[in-house]
Amino acid sequence: MIGYHPYHKKRKSYTLAIIIVLLAVLLSFSTFRDLFGLRSMLQAAIYPFQSAAVSIWKGAVGLPSSLAAYRKGAKENAELKKELVALQPKLTLLDELLRENSRLRALLFYKQRNPYRFRLLAAQVIGKSPEPWFRILEVNQGRGAGVRMDMPVMAKEGLLGRVVEVSKFSSKVMLITDVESSIAAVDARSQDFGLVKGGSLDKLSMKYVDAGGDIREGDRIVTSNISTLFPPGIPIGEVSLASKKEHDLFYHVEIKPVVDFSKIEEVFIIF
Amino acid sequence: MHLLMLVLYALLVIVLQSVVFARLNIFGVSPDLVLVSVISFAILEKRERATLFAAGSGFMQDLLSFGAYLHTITRVAVSSLVGILKEGFLGNEYSMAALFVVFFTPLILIIEGGWHALFGGRPLDLMHLASTIFVATLYNLILVPIIFPILKKLCHA
Numbered sequence: 001m002i003g004y005h006p007y008h009k010k011r012k013s014y015t016l017a018i019i020i021v022l023l024a025v026l027l028s029f030s031t032f033r034d035l036f037g038l039r040s041m042l043q044a045a046i047y048p049f050q051s052a053a054v055s056i057w058k059g060a061v062g063l064p065s066s067l068a069a070y071r072k073g074a075k076e077n078a079e080l081k082k083e084l085v086a087l088q089p090k091l092t093l094l095d096e097l098l099r100e101n102s103r104l105r106a107l108l109f110y111k112q113r114n115p116y117r118f119r120l121l122a123a124q125v126i127g128k129s130p131e132p133w134f135r136i137l138e139v140n141q142g143r144g145a146g147v148r149m150d151m152p153v154m155a156k157e158g159l160l161g162r163v164v165e166v167s168k169f170s171s172k173v174m175l176i177t178d179v180e181s182s183i184a185a186v187d188a189r190s191q192d193f194g195l196v197k198g199g200s201l202d203k204l205s206m207k208y209v210d211a212g213g214d215i216r217e218g219d220r221i222v223t224s225n226i227s228t229l230f231p232p233g234i235p236i237g238e239v240s241l242a243s244k245k246e247h248d249l250f251y252h253v254e255i256k257p258v259v260d261f262s263k264i265e266e267v268f269i270i271f
Numbered sequence: 272m273h274l275l276m277l278v279l280y281a282l283l284v285i286v287l288q289s290v291v292f293a294r295l296n297i298f299g300v301s302p303d304l305v306l307v308s309v310i311s312f313a314i315l316e317k318r319e320r321a322t323l324f325a326a327g328s329g330f331m332q333d334l335l336s337f338g339a340y341l342h343t344i345t346r347v348a349v350s351s352l353v354g355i356l357k358e359g360f361l362g363n364e365y366s367m368a369a370l371f372v373v374f375f376t377p378l379i380l381i382i383e384g385g386w387h388a389l390f391g392g393r394p395l396d397l398m399h400l401a402s403t404i405f406v407a408t409l410y411n412l413i414l415v416p417i418i419f420p421i422l423k424k425l426c427h428a
Contacts, residue, residue, distance in 0.1 A: 014351075016318075016319055016322050016323075017318075017322045017347055017350075017351040020322060020323075020326045020343075020347050021344055021347050021348065024326070024329070024330075024340075024343035024344040024347060025344060039334060042331075042334050043334050043335070046282070046285065046286070046331065046334065046335065049282060049286045050286055050289060050290055053286045053287070053290040053291065054290055057290055057291055057294070126289075126290065127289035127290055127293060127335060128289065128293035128294065128296075128301075129289075129293070129335075129336065129337060130288050130289060130292065130293050130301045130303065130332075131336060131337075131383070132299055132300050132380070132399075132403045132407070133338070133383065133384060133387050133393060134336075134337050134338060135299075136337045138289065138335065164337065165337065172337055174337070179393050179394055180393065199396075202299065262296075
């Protein structure tokens with residue numbers, strides 16, 4: 001009887017582990033992985049804790065600089081107020097000029113061709129994928145704010161990625177440095193076309209650039225107008241290496257991204 | 272440890288992992304707070320509780336992950352293996368935790384990386400894998416003297 005008890009307990013724990021593993025397999029690789037909508041609800045339940053932790057973290061990290069900036073800020077504030085008063089008449093004049101401009105355009109039947117007519121939704125980074133295999137960010141805007149799958153996301157410097165998963169209050173954004181990312185892009189100077197692909201260690205490369213083209217180091221790479229996901233003209237990076245051998249069909253191009261992916265805290269989702 | 276305390280600890284670990292430790296990465300590698308906690312918990316607690324903690328925290332980690340959800344399975348497997356192996360281990364608990372972290376961190380990374388390469392179609396750069404294993408193991412090892420005493424106190428409480 002004495003020996004039976006631990007054996008019984010051990011067997012029970014093995015059974016528990018096996019049941020849990022089987023359940024995990026079922027949830028991970030089957031069609032039930034969404035848990036009939038429960039996964040999204042659980043993600044929404046974790047969101048407030050993540051949001052609070054981000055606020056605490058930012059407060060703690062920014063405290064020393066905040067104290068230093070406080071004294072400087074008071075002085076700047078007074079100066080800026082003076083400048084604002086001086087700028088007010090100019091703004092009124094500009095408003096008037098803008099109205100006049102649009103009125104005249106309408107009169108001239110001028111068709112406004114604005115490729116940047118998209119709306120931007122500001123979002124804060126609340127989490128980053130801890131796995132080294134993926135380049136994923138979690139942001140605090142979700143289905144509730146109108147975010148949908150595949151929406152482009154940018155930082156103030158340039159293109160960041162696209163939305164790959166949406167829950168009620170948050171979304172996951174796949175960065176352009178992820179190995180699965182592929183973007184139609186052009187050289188802003190020569191208009192040579194290629195596909196910008198992600199790689200390990202936040203590297204970008206541009207594939208299928210015709211060897212007959214003219215791509216040079218230092219050239220700016222922007223999104224192409226043939227892309228179905230991204231609006232044209234958004235900066236991606238700068239060519240850091242462009243080389244080709246005699247019989248190569250394509251250039252070997254490496255790109256330095258304009259965005260510093262390790263320091264992103266604010267992003268903009270493009271509608 | 273009380274069940275509620277266990278859930279709260281798991282939640283805290285997950286939030287810290289995704290918010291704080293993800294920002295403290297070195298070469299894109301952040302420490303795996305969950306794995307260190309699962310190993311420590313498997314050493315300190317009974318097998319059933321350790322398995323439940325591993326499953327719960329792994330599931331929460333999967334919720335915040337992308338791609339194939341491997342964390343629940345791998346964490347439960349690690350917890351069960353530690354539960355079996357600890358019985359034959361001679362030495363103190365700290366060295367046991369450190370040894371298991373050194374053993375399981377590379378193993379988990381190889382399994383996950385291999386899985387994503389084989390079934391997810393993601394190219395696996397061996398240099399990247401090697402550097403990731405090195406940094407992650409070192410990072411996790413640093414966490415052992417911090418996490419283990421906290422969990423030990425919580426378990427005794």
